[in-house]
Structure formats: structure tokens, C-alpha cells
Amino acid sequence: MGTRAFVASRMTLNTTREAIMAAISDTKSAAGQDVDTAAVRKLDSAHFIHPFTDHAALADKGARVMVRGEGVYLWDSDGNKIMDGMSGLWCVNVGYGRTSISQAVYRQMETLPFYNSFFNTTNLPAVQLATLLADLAPPSFKHVFFTSSGSEANDTNVRMVRRYWDLLGYKDRHTIIGRINGYHGSTVAGAALGGMSGMHAQGGMIPGVAHIGQPNYAESGRGMTEAEFGIVAAGWLEEKILELGPEKVAAFIGEPVQGAGGVIIPPSTYWPEIQRICDKYEILLIADEVITGFGRLGAMFGSELMQIKPDLITFAKGVTSGYVPLGGVLVGSRVASVLIDKGGDFNHGFTYSGHPVSCAAALENLRIIQDEKLVSAVAVDTGPYLRQAFCALASHPLVSHPDACGFVAGLNLVKKKADAVYDCEPFGSDDGVGMICRGHMFNNGIIMRAVGDRMIIAPPLVMTKVQIDEMVGRIRDALDATLADLRQRGLFK
Numbered sequence: 001m002g003t004r005a006f007v008a009s010r011m012t013l014n015t016t017r018e019a020i021m022a023a024i025s026d027t028k029s030a031a032g033q034d035v036d037t038a039a040v041r042k043l044d045s046a047h048f049i050h051p052f053t054d055h056a057a058l059a060d061k062g063a064r065v066m067v068r069g070e071g072v073y074l075w076d077s078d079g080n081k082i083m084d085g086m087s088g089l090w091c092v093n094v095g096y097g098r099t100s101i102s103q104a105v106y107r108q109m110e111t112l113p114f115y116n117s118f119f120n121t122t123n124l125p126a127v128q129l130a131t132l133l134a135d136l137a138p139p140s141f142k143h144v145f146f147t148s149s150g151s152e153a154n155d156t157n158v159r160m161v162r163r164y165w166d167l168l169g170y171k172d173r174h175t176i177i178g179r180i181n182g183y184h185g186s187t188v189a190g191a192a193l194g195g196m197s198g199m200h201a202q203g204g205m206i207p208g209v210a211h212i213g214q215p216n217y218a219e220s221g222r223g224m225t226e227a228e229f230g231i232v233a234a235g236w237l238e239e240k241i242l243e244l245g246p247e248k249v250a251a252f253i254g255e256p257v258q259g260a261g262g263v264i265i266p267p268s269t270y271w272p273e274i275q276r277i278c279d280k281y282e283i284l285l286i287a288d289e290v291i292t293g294f295g296r297l298g299a300m301f302g303s304e305l306m307q308i309k310p311d312l313i314t315f316a317k318g319v320t321s322g323y324v325p326l327g328g329v330l331v332g333s334r335v336a337s338v339l340i341d342k343g344g345d346f347n348h349g350f351t352y353s354g355h356p357v358s359c360a361a362a363l364e365n366l367r368i369i370q371d372e373k374l375v376s377a378v379a380v381d382t383g384p385y386l387r388q389a390f391c392a393l394a395s396h397p398l399v400s401h402p403d404a405c406g407f408v409a410g411l412n413l414v415k416k417k418a419d420a421v422y423d424c425e426p427f428g429s430d431d432g433v434g435m436i437c438r439g440h441m442f443n444n445g446i447i448m449r450a451v452g453d454r455m456i457i458a459p460p461l462v463m464t465k466v467q468i469d470e471m472v473g474r475i476r477d478a479l480d481a482t483l484a485d486l487r488q489r490g491l492f493k
Helices: 003-026 037-047 055-061 099-111 124-136 150-167 188-193 226-244 270-281 302-306 333-342 356-371 374-380 382-395 433-443 465-489
Strands: 066-070 073-076 081-084 141-147 175-179 209-212 249-254 284-288 312-315 327-332 399-405 408-416 449-451 454-457
Touching: 037 055, 081 465, 099 356, 124 141, 124 356, 141 150, 141 333, 150 188, 150 249, 150 284, 150 312, 150 327, 150 333, 175 226, 209 226, 226 249, 226 270, 249 270, 270 284, 327 333, 356 374, 374 382, 382 399, 382 408, 382 465, 408 433, 433 449, 433 454, 433 465, 454 465
Parallel strands: 175 209, 175 249, 249 284, 284 312
Antiparallel strands: 066 073, 073 081, 141 327, 312 327, 399 408, 408 454, 449 454
């Protein structure tokens, strides 16, 4: 292409883009934002690569454009008001529109928008937040390593765990055991620790990671009580340790309640047995609390609810309610004493570790959680109410195994119900029933996520009982619409 032709093509492209950008700000939507949805979708399709997305399919229908949030509700660019049953992505614990968090972020940006934590340097919000987290965490946690996300935090765990054992002279003790269907992020190390086969197939595995089955009673509990199954499922960890050799196993990582895997709530016997096995073989226990931390289960950390004593706790999401990115690792005394006293330089870190603006947002967010007593509300008031209301959906012809813990809940969509959850007849894997149901949820003004044919929610912790009733009513209406749709398609009789 000659110089003139190249310049002409760039001018045409720039003119088109400017026209689209102008269109975005020229049209008034019912949500109170100047948005031309078609124009935004066109730019989105042209430039934005979304996470975990089939982009050819997205281009056909266009992205939903969110423009505003308030409390537990969102508005899209077409003016639709939608109840957010997923707290954004498990993270908007204090709800949308918290002006005090915005103000805290602004004040910090005006004072010190950034400085790094390398080169023997710190900043006030990072120190204040580290101190507060040490106060809020279980007693053995007095140290924090900051990252920008849960994925980065779990990468940090891999480095910390292997460094710990190296310093103690166990150079072969590097293998970390996770769980099938667990989720620990989408960086290479995070994907490897998790047990999502689709991620492993796309470059998401590294050496030194192994997996055991998940404590999913509906999937694997046939012939056992839930309590019996919990012991059996935990026993898979001991079997794997012996298979690999205890001298090679460094740590076990698990979510107190599996989130992205479908809100898998383990039997009460599971985690105490996991703890016993970790203690027996002296392996480190990592609790991934990116989802379950900061009140989600009705305790500040899910580890406390499950009565386990991890050595490392991964956090992110709810620490800022998603207002700005922040993650990290709470480092227990067992690991911290070795890294600090024997380790010398720990050659690991990120530009944004301890970012002052993110830490300022977290401080205000945690103040709200504490002052409004959201953790205790989920524990003794709204959490039990949500469980009762959600589990009443068991009467619906499509629903099996509704269950809830704190402010997470899930149900299975089944073709034929049975008395025992493991005897229910599932839909075919190619039927796409979960995504059909998800579409009806959106159309009925409620965001509910589909994990296969399991439908899950994790609403903001500020949701009231009246709003819980509204949410469950919307879910039931959407289930009715799904049932009618499936009957029309010949998938349900």
C-alpha cells in the first residue's frame, strides 16, 4: 500500500471511530446515561477481547452494556433494571453506589496516586490495611503480601510454598494438590492449581500440580450419608499424598466452598478431615478465600466457619467490593517465620503490590462491612432467611438439590426428579439447559450464573429480606419460563 492510500485508509478509520464515539454520547438512555447501545456494541466487538468468551458468538448478538449500579441493582444501556444476584463477579459485597469508597479513592489519588513498594519503601494506606487485615484474620496471621488479583495471589502462593520448603532443606517438596473443578484463577499457575479441564487444555498446566476429586455429594455420594461422604472425599487427599510420596507434597489448596465450580458446599465432616490429613503429613494448607472472604459465608473468613487452620489465605474480590482491583495472601506464622527469618530476599512481587489507591478503597470498604455489621447479619439474619427462601425452590419441577451457605446458593436443573439427589436424571450435556435458563433469568431482571446445569447466586451482602423475596420470586418466574421453553423444544415432558 502506498503512502497516500495508507493515510486515506487511516483517515477513513478514524472518521468512522469518531462518528461512533459521538453517537455514544448523543443518545439519552432511560438509565440516565448518554449511550447508543448499537455503537458501543460495534466498538466492543471491534476492540475488546473479553475473558472466558466465544467472541464469534458474542459478535452475533452483541454485549450487554451496563451503565449504572445502585445497591443490589444494575441498569443497562437500554434502561433495563436488573437485580444483581452475583455481586458483579462474587465481589460487590457492600453493593453499588457507595460514595464514601469513591471519596476515599479520590482523596488518595489527590494525595499519592501511586508509589511502588520495592526498594525499602512503603505507603500509609498499605501499612494501615495490612495492620487491619492482621486484626481481622485468624490469630496466626500477622503478615500480608499484596497483589492486584486473586490469580496473582495464588501465583504468589506457589512461589511462597516452594520457597518455604527449599529454605527448610526439602528441595523435592514442591508438588501442590488441588481439586477437580476447583478454581484458583486464570494465570498459568492459577489455572494449573484449579481443576478446570478446559483451562488445562489451553496451556493452563505446569509441572508439580496434582488434583483429587471434589466433595460433590450429588455427583459422587451414592449409597452414603453426606457425613460419610465427607470423610471419603477428604480421604482422596491422603490417597494422592501416598501415591505421589509424602516427601514430594508441599501443600493442598481448596476453596472453603467451591465457587466457580458451582457452589459446591462440602459436608460438615470434610474440612476437619482435610485438616487432620494435612497435619499428619505436615503439608501446608492453603485456603483460597477470594470468594468466601469478608463475610460471604457469614464469617469474616470461611476458614473460621469450616473450623480449619490454614497456613496461607488467598483474598481479593470482597476486600474492596470490586470497586478497584486488589488481592493478596495472608501469611500464617508457620510460613512467615521461615520466609522472614531465614529467607533473605524473596524475589517476587508486582508493580502494584500495596497500591495506595486500592488500599484506601479497601480500608473504607472494610469500615462499611464492620460498621454495618454485615458479617453477623449474613450469619444470623439474612443468610438463614436466604437459605430458607432459596431451598423452597425444591418444589419446582426442574429443581433438585437447592442448597445455600451464607450468601452463596445453587440448585441443579434436572430432567426427572428423585428422592435421592444422585438418582435424579440429568439433561444431556449438549442440551445447554443451564444457558437457556440463564437467558430467561436475564429476561426476568435477575442475574443468575449457569455452571453447566447448576444455577448459582452470590448476592451483595447488603440485600434485605424484602429483596431476597423479590429475587427468589424472579428466579421462580424464570424457572417457569425455562420449563415452558424446554417443553416446547421437546427436552422436558
